[in-house]
Amino acid sequence: MRVASLAILFAAAIAVASSANAADVAAGKAKAELCAACHGENGISQTENIPSLAGQPDQFLQWQLVFFRAGSRKNEQMQPIVEEITNEDIRNLGAYFASLTPFKGGKDDNPDLSEKGKQAAAGRRCASCHGDSYAGTKAVARLAGQREEYLVKALHDYKAGQRVGGGVAAMADVAYHMSDEEITALAHYLAHL
Structure with a gap:
C-alpha cells in the first residue's frame, strides 16, 4: 500500500513539475558523473550485475530512482546516492540517460x-x-x-x-x-x- 501511495504521489508530482520545469539534460549529465563509476561511461555498464542505463525510458529511470529513494527497492550502493538526490535531479537524470544511445547487443556466440x-x-x-x-x-x-x-x-x-x-x-x-x-x-x- 505504501509503494502504491508513493507511486501516485510521484506521478502527480512529475506531471505538475514537468509542465513547470522541463528536465535539464545538461544538469542530468553533470549529476550522472557519479553514476559512471558503476553504470559506465555514457551509461554503458562494464561491471558485472550492474545495468546499463543508456537508452532506458525516462519514466522508467525516474521510477526506479524513486523506488530506491523510498527504500522499496534496495541496493547497498544505491541507497546513499539516492538519499542525496532531489526530484529535480531525478527528472534530469532520467532525461539524460534516456537521451543516450543504448548498447547494441554484441556478437552472439550461441x-x-x-x-x-x-x-x-x-x-x-x-x-x-x-x-x-x-x-x-x-x-x-x-x-x-x-x-x-x-x-x-x-x-x-x-x-x-x-x-x-x-x-x-x-x-x-x-x-x-x-x-x-x-x-x-x-x-x-x-x-x-
Missing part, C-alpha cells in the same frame, strides 16, 4: 541459446509490455542490449520476490514460472538484440 530465448520471450509475452523491439516504453524497462548476467539476476530476483517496484506483480508472476534454463536463454537472447 545462436541456439538465442533461439530458445526468443521462444521464451514469445511464450511469456515479453513484448506485450517491453515492446516488439524490447526497447521499453514509458515506465517499462529497455531489455534489448542489457547486460546478460544482470538480466539473469533481475529475473531470479523477481522470481524469488526480492525485487519490487513498477510492474512487480506482472514480473514476479512471469518469472516465478520460469525455469533456470529458460531464464538463461531469455537473458542471452535479449542481451544480444
Whole structure:
C-alpha cells in the first residue's frame, strides 16, 4: 500500500513539475558523473550485475530512482546516492540517460541459446509490455542490449520476490514460472538484440 501511495504521489508530482520545469539534460549529465563509476561511461555498464542505463525510458529511470529513494527497492550502493538526490535531479537524470544511445547487443556466440530465448520471450509475452523491439516504453524497462548476467539476476530476483517496484506483480508472476534454463536463454537472447 505504501509503494502504491508513493507511486501516485510521484506521478502527480512529475506531471505538475514537468509542465513547470522541463528536465535539464545538461544538469542530468553533470549529476550522472557519479553514476559512471558503476553504470559506465555514457551509461554503458562494464561491471558485472550492474545495468546499463543508456537508452532506458525516462519514466522508467525516474521510477526506479524513486523506488530506491523510498527504500522499496534496495541496493547497498544505491541507497546513499539516492538519499542525496532531489526530484529535480531525478527528472534530469532520467532525461539524460534516456537521451543516450543504448548498447547494441554484441556478437552472439550461441545462436541456439538465442533461439530458445526468443521462444521464451514469445511464450511469456515479453513484448506485450517491453515492446516488439524490447526497447521499453514509458515506465517499462529497455531489455534489448542489457547486460546478460544482470538480466539473469533481475529475473531470479523477481522470481524469488526480492525485487519490487513498477510492474512487480506482472514480473514476479512471469518469472516465478520460469525455469533456470529458460531464464538463461531469455537473458542471452535479449542481451544480444
